[in-house]
Amino acid sequence: MYASDLFKNKKVLVTGGRSGIGYGIAKAFLTYGAEVMIASRKQEPLQAAANELRTFGTCHAQVCDIREPESIQKLGEVIQETLGGLDILINNAGGQFPAPSNVIAQKGWAAVINNNLNGTFYMCQHMANTFFIPQKSGTIINITANVMRGFPGMAHTGAARAGVENLTKTLGQEWAEHNIRVNAVAPGTIATSGLENYPEQMQTFLKESEQKNLMKRFGTAEDVSHAVLFLSSPLSSYISGVTLAVDGLEHLAGDRMELYNTIMSFMK
Numbered sequence: 001m002y003a004s005d006l007f008k009n010k011k012v013l014v015t016g017g018r019s020g021i022g023y024g025i026a027k028a029f030l031t032y033g034a035e036v037m038i039a040s041r042k043q044e045p046l047q048a049a050a051n052e053l054r055t056f057g058t059c060h061a062q063v064c065d066i067r068e069p070e071s072i073q074k075l076g077e078v079i080q081e082t083l084g085g086l087d088i089l090i091n092n093a094g095g096q097f098p099a100p101s102n103v104i105a106q107k108g109w110a111a112v113i114n115n116n117l118n119g120t121f122y123m124c125q126h127m128a129n130t131f132f133i134p135q136k137s138g139t140i141i142n143i144t145a146n147v148m149r150g151f152p153g154m155a156h157t158g159a160a161r162a163g164v165e166n167l168t169k170t171l172g173q174e175w176a177e178h179n180i181r182v183n184a185v186a187p188g189t190i191a192t193s194g195l196e197n198y199p200e201q202m203q204t205f206l207k208e209s210e211q212k213n214l215m216k217r218f219g220t221a222e223d224v225s226h227a228v229l230f231l232s233s234p235l236s237s238y239i240s241g242v243t244l245a246v247d248g249l250e251h252l253a254g255d256r257m258e259l260y261n262t263i264m265s266f267m268k
């Protein structure tokens, strides 16, 4: 769809690139000529994914926990050694669990905020200071979620992702002078391994909600990665600070209380 060398000589970091949406994004960048580093916490699946991704191009892997500044520092050093620099950062790593707000424990709340909001900020700050600001160029894409009308049933991730969308606007403005663009992509429900992590009771809800989408399907990792490629490429060179929904209209249509109501029904 794009020119096959669109990302030739570009060096890309995809957090959470070992699975699901992140894997799809890494594969897409490799397909269009980029050199890619994937980073996540679990060594074994990370290496296995990197081995698979090498079918499509030059892929490296480094264990990293985006919540840990020392781990991010190490990742920056490894990127310098192996890739020799960085052009594009994709903040995709994250996770959450379904729960009504009145029972989310402080520990669970803090864990989701720390992973999805703080981790994303730490990554942006470190990679900007290490690579993008000194070289006066860079592109950051933050993967968020459908949070425009709140997120009943997952308040912690709703708050964290809304924070990231606001951060995207702030960093876009502060770093425009350094020729850094910062955008976000907000996926709707995307059919990935991530969905399998949700409890069995929710799988029925997911099946039903697919038919309620106005496009009668869930999104795919390709749907998300095509948007990420656009926002990472010179085709979007005058776009910064925006969040692009890739969700078959989920942010506009559909009952936002359905997930919450489903959780409540199996808690009774």
Ligand SMILES: NC(=O)c1ccc[n+]([C@@H]2O[C@H](COP(=O)([O-])OP(=O)(O)OC[C@H]3O[C@@H](n4cnc5c(N)ncnc54)[C@H](OP(=O)(O)O)[C@@H]3O)[C@@H](O)[C@H]2O)c1
Pocket: 015, 016, 017, 018, 019, 020, 021, 022, 039, 040, 041, 042, 043, 045, 064, 065, 066, 067, 092, 093, 094, 095, 096, 115, 119, 143, 144, 145, 146, 186, 187, 188, 189, 190, 191, 192, 193, 194, 195, 197
């Ligand atoms: N699938 C959807 O419908 C959907 C919709 C909207 C938003 N999203 C978001 O999009 C992103 C990707 O989703 P997905 O469906 O592809 O889920 P996934 O397969 O569970 O991917 C999450 C990835 O993030 C990594 N990760 C999690 N915490 C991390 C940390 N602290 N440091 C480094 N890596 C970490 C995981 O690897 P390790 O466990 O090995 O660290 C994993 O590779 C997530 O942020 C997700 O919440 C997904």
